[in-house]
Amino acid sequence: MVVQSLMTEHGMSQRRACAASGIARSTLRYRPVPRDDSGVITFIQTYMALNPRHGFGLLYDSARHQGKPWGKTVLWRVYCELKLNRKRAANPC
Known part of the structure; x- marks a missing residue:
């Protein structure tokens, strides 16, 4: 993932890495909820x-x-x- 590589290789914070890549920070923690239909x-x-x-x-x-x-x-x-x-x-x- 782009954000993870920015954080580890360049020592950026999560907030700056997400801002640099143009994605929301909440997408890193998103877990889909399985539906029981x-x-x-x-x-x-x-x-x-x-x-x-x-x-x-x-x-x-x-x-x-x-x-x-x-x-x-x-x-x-x-x-x-x-x-x-x-x-x-x-x-x-």
Whole structure:
């Protein structure tokens, strides 16, 4: 990493090394938090198995009505990861 080499080879402080390289100091300490979406996935899959013709709007309304703790953004992200936002073939019946 550029900042580490500036600090060790040139004896610069962390603050000066970050300023010289043009990055924020908080990026050195950033650790991504792993997401546990298992509850969201099971909820979406069971809801869509019972209501295959419902879209995201009704799924979100159902989650709100049941008092689930996930927001719209989390539901939409997992909904898209499951590829449920794609157009489905029309039923010829």
